[in-house]
Amino acid sequence: MLTIFGFNTNDKLYRKHANILALSAKRFDIDVFFEEISKDDWQKIIAFKPTFIAKMRKKLTGKILFIDADAIILEDIRPYFDTITEDIAVHYINGNRLISATIFINDTENAKLLLAEWEKRQLQQPDRWDQIVLQEVLDEWESEGKIQLKKLPPNFTFIFDTSKNTYGNNIKPMIKHFQASRDMRWIEKYKLRKGIYKWLMKNSSLLRSTRKIIARHNAVNQCTKQLGIDVQFSLDDLI
Structure with a gap:
């Protein structure tokens, strides 16, 4: 077992x-x-x-x-x-x-x-x-x-984004890893922002760091939906 x-x-x-x-x-x-x-x-x-x-x-x-x-x-x-x-x-x-x-x-x-x-x-x-x-x-x-x-x-x-670059599209993930440490780095930057800059970091689609975190969350959410797990990630989970 x-x-x-x-x-x-x-x-x-x-x-x-x-x-x-x-x-x-x-x-x-x-x-x-x-x-x-x-x-x-x-x-x-x-x-x-x-x-x-x-x-x-x-x-x-x-x-x-x-x-x-x-x-x-x-x-x-x-x-x-x-x-x-x-x-x-x-x-x-x-x-x-x-x-x-x-x-x-x-x-x-x-x-x-x-x-x-x-x-x-x-x-x-x-x-x-x-x-x-x-x-x-x-x-x-x-x-x-x-x-x-x-x-x-x-x-x-299987790392959710980089493993495809390494191995191509023929690998079927059995265990997928999402590298949540990336969120932790985003959180530390967010805490340093003040006023409008804090709002912009959370809401602006122009910021590369925020787009990457949202893409990570979307990858998690796609998998939970696939398995019928009623748990979803969003930026609100981080702040």
């Missing part, structure tokens, strides 16, 4: 995304285990992601799948993941660069040891991006025969 797990911060943007992800999983009868944490705690805790994933591997039994909160499941993914026998599976963009938005972890001792090593190295290098550290550990351990790695196809880590 496959269990999806992850975390979201306690702001309304990521809380809403996590709700969409959970509702999409339930459409396909997939178990979901998500934790909500304080945004302040998340920013303060060194190596939060590898520590959280290692903790959940010990807590949950069976095959588990970490998914970033700002994603949606569009198809029944269980038949694919049920067949994986390797310790861990993750997508490498063009076969070269690991992206940690979707991580499959089998219930094996080698997987647990790898996660412990990822956490250890991340604590030693707190300023490095956690997925770069994970790739270094994975590539090293696979070459030494200490871990069995499966490289996921892009269907399971």
Whole structure:
């Protein structure tokens, strides 16, 4: 049995995304285990992601799948993941660069040891991006025969706008990621605006940054509508 797990911060943007992800999983009868944490705690805790994933591997039994909160499941993914026998599976963009938005972890001792090593190295290098550290550990351990790695196809880590540019139009997304961090950057800029400039940032179709955020929201809303999920995004969710 496959269990999806992850975390979201306690702001309304990521809380809403996590709700969409959970509702999409339930459409396909997939178990979901998500934790909500304080945004302040998340920013303060060194190596939060590898520590959280290692903790959940010990807590949950069976095959588990970490998914970033700002994603949606569009198809029944269980038949694919049920067949994986390797310790861990993750997508490498063009076969070269690991992206940690979707991580499959089998219930094996080698997987647990790898996660412990990822956490250890991340604590030693707190300023490095956690997925770069994970790739270094994975590539090293696979070459030494200490871990069995499966490289996921892009269907399971499909970024809503850039993956088409990378792989063309023949890839059918199974798990689509929406990169909500873009909204967070927009919010920070919005907070700095005053008076009419704040109104213009929210309402002007001439601003490239605002158009891109609206396009992101439209992509989310199209997917929720496709699945019959009654949740929609708008700029009002951000301010």
